[in-house]
Amino acid sequence: MTRNTTFRVLAAVAVMAVAGSALAEDAASVEKARKDYFHVLGKAAKGSGEEFKKTPPSIAEIQKFAAILDAEAPKLPSHFPAGSGPESGVKTEAKADIWAKPDAFKKAAADLATAAHNYNLAAQKGDLMAAGAAMKAVGGTCKACHEEFKAKDEH
Amino acid sequence: MADIRRVRIWDLPTRLFHWGLVILIGLAWWSISTGQLSLHRTVGALAAGLVVFRLWWGLFGGSTARFSDFLRGPRTVLAYARALLGGGKGPVGLTAGHNPMGGWSVVALLAVTGAIVGLGLFAVDTDGLESGPLASLVDYDTGRLASHWHGLAFDLLKILVGLHLVAIGFYAFIRRENLIRAMIDGKKPLAEDGEALRRGRYWALGVGLVLGAAVAGLLIRMAG
Numbered sequence: 001m002t003r004n005t006t007f008r009v010l011a012a013v014a015v016m017a018v019a020g021s022a023l024a025e026d027a028a029s030v031e032k033a034r035k036d037y038f039h040v041l042g043k044a045a046k047g048s049g050e051e052f053k054k055t056p057p058s059i060a061e062i063q064k065f066a067a068i069l070d071a072e073a074p075k076l077p078s079h080f081p082a083g084s085g086p087e088s089g090v091k092t093e094a095k096a097d098i099w100a101k102p103d104a105f106k107k108a109a110a111d112l113a114t115a116a117h118n119y120n121l122a123a124q125k126g127d128l129m130a131a132g133a134a135m136k137a138v139g140g141t142c143k144a145c146h147e148e149f150k151a152k153d154e155h
Numbered sequence: 156m157a158d159i160r161r162v163r164i165w166d167l168p169t170r171l172f173h174w175g176l177v178i179l180i181g182l183a184w185w186s187i188s189t190g191q192l193s194l195h196r197t198v199g200a201l202a203a204g205l206v207v208f209r210l211w212w213g214l215f216g217g218s219t220a221r222f223s224d225f226l227r228g229p230r231t232v233l234a235y236a237r238a239l240l241g242g243g244k245g246p247v248g249l250t251a252g253h254n255p256m257g258g259w260s261v262v263a264l265l266a267v268t269g270a271i272v273g274l275g276l277f278a279v280d281t282d283g284l285e286s287g288p289l290a291s292l293v294d295y296d297t298g299r300l301a302s303h304w305h306g307l308a309f310d311l312l313k314i315l316v317g318l319h320l321v322a323i324g325f326y327a328f329i330r331r332e333n334l335i336r337a338m339i340d341g342k343k344p345l346a347e348d349g350e351a352l353r354r355g356r357y358w359a360l361g362v363g364l365v366l367g368a369a370v371a372g373l374l375i376r377m378a379g
Contacts, residue, residue: 038281039295039296041283042279042281042282042283042295042299043283043294043295044283045282045283045284046279046283046284046286046290046295046298047283049283049284049286050290050291053291139282139284142282142284143282143284146281146282150281
């Protein structure tokens with residue numbers, strides 16, 4: 001085998017390995033990524049809420065959390081590809097309604113993105129009062145969507 | 156039966172603790188089921204105060220409230236269970252305070268209630284928006300775990316309360332002993348020479364009340 005052929009074989013193997021791993025990205029890994037994603041949102045929400053309770057709150061900290069929520073919120077729909085619901089057999093709190101009522105789900109996700117953006121705008125302006133109210137609105141969109149599209153955690 | 160009379164066995168603090176906890180457990184369940192997290196936190200803070208008071212009263216309270224009075228070894232518990240199930244019907248109880256089985260049920264109920272309250276202090280909801288008064292000390296994931304165990308411990312409490320009610324039913328219908336009335340007016344029919352309640356000291360009651368109120372008040376403030 002010439003060096004050139006060896007290289008081609010190795011390249012082909014590498015390409016196949018990448019393709020194979022892409023196929024292996026099944027519902028389980030979607031669920032895992034989804035959970036990790038919502039953990040990022042949950043952490044930023046928890047951090048925000050605690051910062052607002054402090055006297056005085058640090059606007060720098062709030063700006064940090066607001067920026068995370070603003071950047072992450074628009075990615076939400078991408079974590080719900082078709083076939084990653086309860087019918088996949090993977091244990092998930094994602095309800096089948098997410099895919100059965102795609103318009104309502106898109107609207108709920110867009111509400112979050114809008115609210116998170118407003119929160120970030122208020123925070124970057126340094127307006128604590130407005131940021132606090134905007135964060136409450138973000139929380140409202142979390143709850144509204146979870147009410148409809150997230151199965152109740154057993155605990 | 157002429158020498159049987161109703162003798163005081165439960166002091167007022169113990170009875171108030173008992174019925175207070177019954178009410179708070181009901182309120183805690185109702186408030187979380189209806190999404191009233193503020194009320195849930197207040198109820199939890201009050202329950203924490205009650206548990207702290209009861210632990211204190213278990214050391215320095217009236218005779219029948221003390222752990223040293225009702226915690227018996229496994230042999231005594233087994234012997235009691237055998238006597239209980241093997242007959243011996245009649246209105247007269249074997250003991251003035253908690254019987255050897257009931258004593259452990261008190262400890263189990265108190266421990267699980269304490270665990271629920273303790274876990275609830277650190278619990279965080281799925282949105283990261285609602286949390287217990289000490290949740291800022293832990294990260295989101297730990298708070299979620301605390302919330303999970305908080306719920307599991309409540310499942311365990313429901314089982315223990317169920318057993319508690321079954322036992323009360325057993326005493327009422329099989330042994331003709333009214334334990335509920337005893338927990339309301341504090342009295343139970345006993346032979347006259349039966350050992351009755353020795354009350355706790357007022358200073359011990361005062362300290363216990365201050366301790367319980369301080370814990371409850373502090374947690375309510377922190378949750379607010």
